[in-house]
Amino acid sequence: MRKTFQKWLFLFVVVAFIVTFCISFSIESRQAKGNAVGLIRLKMEDARKQIVVNRENIATVRSIVDAAALAKARAFAKIVALQPSVLKRGEELEDIRRRLDVDELHVSDERGILIADIPAEYIGYDMAASEQSAEFLAALHDPNFALVQEPRRKGISGEMFQYAGVARTGTPGIVQIGYHPKRLQAAVEVADIANLSAGFRIGKSGKIIVGEAGKIVSIDNPAFLGKSLKEYGFSDKQLRRGESEFVANLQGVRYLCLSSSYEGYKLIGILPLSEMYVGRNEMGLFLVVCNLILFAVVFALVSVLVQRVVIDGIYSVNRSLERITQGDLNERVEVKTNNEFVALSEGINSTVTALKEAIAEAAARIDAELEVARAIQRSSLPGVFSSFPGRDEFDVYATMGTAKEVGGDFYDFFLIGENRLAVVIADVSGKGIPASLFMMTTKTLLQNLTEAGASPERVFSEANKYLCENNEIGMFVTAFMGILELDTGRFTYVNAGHNPPLFRKAGGRYSWLKSPPGFVLGGMEGTRYRERELLFQAGDRLFLYTDGVTEALNLREELFSDLRLEETLNADVAREMDVTTLLKHVQGEIDRFTDGADQADDITMLGLEYKGKVKG
Amino acid sequence: MVVTQKREEKHLVLTLEGRLDTTTAPQLEEVLKSSLGGVTHLTLDLAKLVYVSSAGLRVILGAQKQMSKLDGMVVKNVNETVMDVFEVTGFKEILTLE
Incomplete structure (x- = not known):
């Protein structure tokens, strides 16, 4: 920009210089000619008077x-x-x-x-x-x-x-x-007309020539005495002219000439053009020098001023704008070199401030919306754990600690008829509103299919089909579901890419319920899921969790890990705890481990204890 | 996470280094989006990948789906931690591991 400006400024200065020069040159030329004509006229008048005086x-x-x-x-x-x-x-x-x-x-x-x-x-x-x-x-x-x-x-x-x-x-x-x-x-x-020329000089080398009947009768150079005016260089046309000036080439020199007739004489005053323009040329040279200096100074000053007042300001504004564009909304534009920049700076600053407020407002609104989403999500999960009054065959409890963002974990448990209890735990890939919507869809699907009486593997197959069909953003969900027959203790379960649960026989130790899992739900069309069976006896327990548990990080970026989970569950202190207390204990251990580090993922756990068939 | 790209004609090799989780998954997604033009074969080198979360799996699955219509995708140098995740989630079954 500076270069462009300087280019145009230079162009302008050059044009101004040329125009100024042309105008003054033309004025000077005209003035020089006017002066010369005046001078010649005056001398001719003197010559005429001299003739009269002589007579x-x-x-x-x-x-x-x-x-x-x-x-x-x-x-x-x-x-x-x-x-x-x-x-x-x-x-x-x-x-x-x-x-x-x-x-x-x-x-x-x-x-x-x-x-x-x-x-x-x-x-x-x-x-x-x-x-x-x-x-x-x-x-x-x-x-x-x-x-x-x-x-x-x-x-x-x-x-x-x-x-x-x-x-x-x-x-x-x-x-x-x-x-x-x-x-x-x-x-x-003394009065001889031939002497007239010698008596008059116009300027430095101008003179008066006197002709009579076309012959030169008085001239400074005796060689031309008696010669014709035409021989000297005047044309017929010039000689016929009235009293107006003309330019003639005489003996190789260009002269400004003025003629007048008097008493049969033709008086011609001549002044070399070079002499006539001496003043103008000197003035022209003077003007050129002065103008060059003046315009150079103007160019330099304007250049420097523009650099200081405009360009530096623009660069400064641009740097600030760049920082603002990169997201630093605390950047302030402080160019105070002149009123325009002050206005511009204030304009930008107030815009950025307004933007900041708008963003804060939007963020607050989004926060509020996320809070609503979280509340909706939470309310969709079974929360009241005394929701099975009178059912003594089992004890079920679940917790979900959501991370900052709306997560995609969920758990679920519900009775199917009188005799069957379904438990579900799942983790949707990703976070935020899309994940939570996907989670709601999945949860509803699984519950509906299960309540319709489908077997776990059929539930997953159907759900997978549906989730794949309506899944443009490529989300998927890992899920584990099992159905416990309360009278027999038969537990049928299916796993779609979820962390394997831990199972404990009454009085024994927790161990992983490992089995080759099926692929995640919503990941691949046509995935087949295979259900497996387990027989629960009174006092047997199942612990379901999401990877938020084992992957909880402490400040040293260490994972809580499968090992710590297993140790926590099998610790002596946990042995006699009921399901509710156990889950709270595990949560406490996790909190102790992470020691205030940010929670990155939802931490969801579900515990189920089979208490056996109710007697009588 | 650092994603290094190496292109050999229609074969793209992406080397992932660090953690592929919720925060870094969009980065990989962006790389895939901008670099897969004209690529028929994709290789993911996970030798230096220390962690993969479900968000990361989602991007890997997306790439797998996209490449399966072409010459396919290969995942190589999978370490134990990541392999555990692949195993648990069933990804081991659907990916071509080397």
């Missing part, structure tokens, strides 16, 4: 640069107006350029032809010659004209260069300055 920065720098350029252009125009002679003097122009901190100075006449320049090689250039310079021609007609051009790439170096110009003061013409907008360029370079 605003550029706009601010631009407006400052523009204002400074216009101021310089106006200052130059004022100088030219106040001192037109500077146009002719290259050194002074160069000095002004340096002081204005610009790279080029251009002044045109009213037709738009450059008349003064630094560098000098542009003198004579017609402003209408190129689209870029033509934008300033409006200044020829508008004295309030002012323009700062967009910066353009210039020359082989591709450096940014910018022109600003105003109308000449006092005379038509154009005053123009040209310069490298270094601050603006710096601002623009």
